[in-house]
Amino acid sequence: MALARLCFLLGRLCSRRLKLSQAWVYFEEAPGALEGSFGDLFLVVAVYANLASIYWKQKNREKCTQVVPKAVALLLGTPGHICSTEVEGELLQLVLRWAVGGQSLQAEARACFLLARHHVHLKQPEEALPVLERLLLLHRDSGAPEAAWLSDCHLLLADIGSCKCLPHLVLSCVKVASLRAQDSLAGSLRSVNLVLQNVLQPHSLPTTSGERWPP
Known part of the structure; x- marks a missing residue:
C-alpha cells in the first residue's frame, strides 16, 4: 500500500509538470502494487482516473479501451467519493x-x-x-418516486447559494432538503452548518467611542 501511494504521488507530480511519459510509468506501477486490493477505495479510484486521463491525453486507444471503463465504473459507483x-x-x-x-x-x-x-x-x-x-x-421527467439523493441535490444548491451570498436561497434549499428522505447525521450537520453560516443577522448597534446611549 505504501508503494502504491508513493507511485501515485510521483505520478501526480510528473503530471503537474506535464511529464506525461514519466507519469504514465508511475501510474501503471500503482495498480500492480495494490495487487487487486480495494482496502483504500479512494486511492484506487484516483489511480485509475489519473491513468485513464494520461492514456486519453496521449490518444492511446488500446490502453483507453482497457482502463477508461474501469475508471468510469469506479467514479460512478464509489459512494461518498468527491471528485x-x-x-x-x-x-x-x-x-x-x-x-x-x-x-x-x-x-x-x-x-x-x-x-x-x-x-x-x-x-x-x-x-x-x-x-x-x-x-x-x-x-x-423520469416520473420516479422520491429519490434518496434529492436531499443531497438541494444541499448542493444551498452550497451554491452560500458561495453566491444568497442566504434566502440557502435557507429555502435546506428546508426542502429536510422534507425529503431521512438524512444521515453528516447531512444533518451539514444542513445546520449552512443555516448558521447564512442566517440573517440583525444589524449591529453603533459602537463609536464616546457615543452615549439614550436613557
Missing part, C-alpha cells in the same frame, strides 16, 4: 457525453450529480449550476 481534481472532472465530462449519447438517464443523472459536487467543492458555482439544474429536470 476533487481536474483529472476526475475531465473524466466525468466524458462520462456525461457518453451517457447523453447512449441515452442512459441513470448514468447521466449520476454524472450530473458528481460533476455538480465536484464544482461546488472547487468553489465554482457557475459551472455547478447548469448540471445541477439538469439533474433536477431528469428526476422530474
Whole structure:
C-alpha cells in the first residue's frame, strides 16, 4: 500500500509538470502494487482516473479501451467519493457525453450529480449550476418516486447559494432538503452548518467611542 501511494504521488507530480511519459510509468506501477486490493477505495479510484486521463491525453486507444471503463465504473459507483481534481472532472465530462449519447438517464443523472459536487467543492458555482439544474429536470421527467439523493441535490444548491451570498436561497434549499428522505447525521450537520453560516443577522448597534446611549 505504501508503494502504491508513493507511485501515485510521483505520478501526480510528473503530471503537474506535464511529464506525461514519466507519469504514465508511475501510474501503471500503482495498480500492480495494490495487487487487486480495494482496502483504500479512494486511492484506487484516483489511480485509475489519473491513468485513464494520461492514456486519453496521449490518444492511446488500446490502453483507453482497457482502463477508461474501469475508471468510469469506479467514479460512478464509489459512494461518498468527491471528485476533487481536474483529472476526475475531465473524466466525468466524458462520462456525461457518453451517457447523453447512449441515452442512459441513470448514468447521466449520476454524472450530473458528481460533476455538480465536484464544482461546488472547487468553489465554482457557475459551472455547478447548469448540471445541477439538469439533474433536477431528469428526476422530474423520469416520473420516479422520491429519490434518496434529492436531499443531497438541494444541499448542493444551498452550497451554491452560500458561495453566491444568497442566504434566502440557502435557507429555502435546506428546508426542502429536510422534507425529503431521512438524512444521515453528516447531512444533518451539514444542513445546520449552512443555516448558521447564512442566517440573517440583525444589524449591529453603533459602537463609536464616546457615543452615549439614550436613557
